Amino acid sequence: MNAIEIKNLCKKYRRFSLDSISLELPSGCIMGLIGENGAGKSTTIRLILDIIKKDSGSIKLFGKEVSASSAKLRDDVGVVLDEPGFPEVFNAKNINKVMKYTYSNWDEERFFSLLTRFDVDEKKKFKALSKGMKMKVSIAVALSHKAKLLILDEPTSGLDPVIRDEIVDIFYEFTRDPSNSILISSHIVSDLEKLCDYIAFIHKGKLLICDEKDRLLEKYCIIRCSAEDIGKINSDAIKSKKESPYGVEAIVERDAVTIDFEINPVGIEELFVSVIKGEK
Numbered sequence: 251m252n253a254i255e256i257k258n259l260c261k262k263y264r265r266f267s268l269d270s271i272s273l274e275l276p277s278g279c280i281m282g283l284i285g286e287n288g289a290g291k292s293t294t295i296r297l298i299l300d301i302i303k304k305d306s307g308s309i310k311l312f313g314k315e316v317s318a319s320s321a322k323l324r325d326d327v328g329v330v331l332d333e334p335g336f337p338e339v340f341n342a343k344n345i346n347k348v349m350k351y352t353y354s355n356w357d358e359e360r361f362f363s364l365l366t367r368f369d370v371d372e373k374k375k376f377k378a379l380s381k382g383m384k385m386k387v388s389i390a391v392a393l394s395h396k397a398k399l400l401i402l403d404e405p406t407s408g409l410d411p412v413i414r415d416e417i418v419d420i421f422y423e424f425t426r427d428p429s430n431s432i433l434i435s436s437h438i439v440s441d442l443e444k445l446c447d448y449i450a451f452i453h454k455g456k457l458l459i460c461d462e463k464d465r466l467l468e469k470y471c472i473i474r475c476s477a478e479d480i481g482k483i484n485s486d487a488i489k490s491k492k493e494s495p496y497g498v499e500a501i502v503e504r505d506a507v508t509i510d511f512e513i514n515p516v517g518i519e520e521l522f523v524s525v526i527k528g529e530k
Contacts, residue, residue: 251313253277253399253431254298259307261293268293268455270307275448277312277398278428280421282442282463283435284522285452291435292332294452295403298433299329311399325355328392332404334384338377342370345391353395364390382413389420400424402434406441414438418445439519449518453526463518470521471504473511482509490524 254275261268268290275281285291296302298309300316309316311323336345342365349356365372368386376384385405392400400421406414418441424430436442442449443463450460459466470489480491480498487506492499501516501524 251277252310253279253312254281254433255308255310255313256294256298257308259294259297259309260305261297261302262305266290266293266455268297271452271457273450273457273460275431275433277431278425279447280425280432280434280445281448281450282446283433283450283452284437284439284442284518285435286437286526289452290455291452292403293455295331295401295433295435298401299327325353325395326398328395328397328400330385330388330392330400330402330405332407334376334388336376336384336387338375340376341374342372342387345376345387349391349395355396357394357396361390361394364393382409385409385413385417389417393420393424398430400430400432400434402432404436405434406436406438414441421445439522443518451522451525458525466518466521467515469503469505470501470516471507472499472501472514472516472520473507474499474514475511479509479511483507489521490527 252274254273257272259268259271271294273281283291283294293302297304298311298316312326314323316323342362346358346361349361350358362372365387368390370379370383370386370390376387379387389405406417409417421432421434422445425432434442434445446463448461449463449466451458474497476497477493480488480500483502483506487503489501501521507513
């Protein structure tokens with residue numbers, strides 16, 4: 251069963267449209283939703299969570315339509331948004347009391363255990379916490395009601411590298427259970443490259459690529475050659491190229507390389523940038 255299944259999802263605003271998005275996240279896997287700010291990542295996530303209503307298309311979580319089953323699915327989905335929405339005057343104990351009435355599977359002991367692990371001061375009001383600490387509280391909530399799916403919108407944005415690494419490790423731990431899945435959006439591609447099984451590129455409301463990360467890394471490569479030799483490769487297989495007095499560096503489909511070029515592996519960030527430039 252897929253944890254998430256989206257088909258032909260559309261949402262139109264006056265100056266932006268999410269255009270027929272389709273993707274599947276198999277249970278037990280992590281998908282990274284990559285795109286620039288304003289590409290449509292947060293819109294997609296809010297549609298999945300039924301925070302905003304779709305214009306057309308289908309959204310299923312664990313095989314059930316979201317609009318018809320949203321309340322029943324709440325316990326199974328842990329959510330971390332880029333701006334945690336807890337009242338500023340709440341401390342951890344206040345949050346715990348509210349969550350008891352929000353989730354039927356709320357685990358108070360686990361919540362406070364996670365806060366201790368994260369070095370969060372339980373007595374501090376939410377407004378007095380740093381952005382990193384606020385994000386840790388939000389993650390602790392998401393992990394304390396036996397969720398099977400985490401949906402995370404820019405959870406590492408604006409955090410220093412040490413805290414980002416710590417949070418990524420927490421997500422690794424969550425997916426040690428093969429029934430647990432994660433959809434995580436970010437424009438920090440390096441975080442997603444080491445974490446994700448699947449990668450989805452979104453740009454100006456359109457899904458450009460959605461595939462297994464390892465398959466993408468196998469499909470494309472970087473070559474360095476002369477300006478003359480680059481002309482021997484099918485232009486449709488060239489995702490991007492940079493020319494200099496010393497030759498050409500290009501990201502191409504590996505299968506299109508039929509002569510002896512210098513071949514190097516490509517990273518997800520390099521591939522993403524090349525795909526975006528190709529769309530502009």
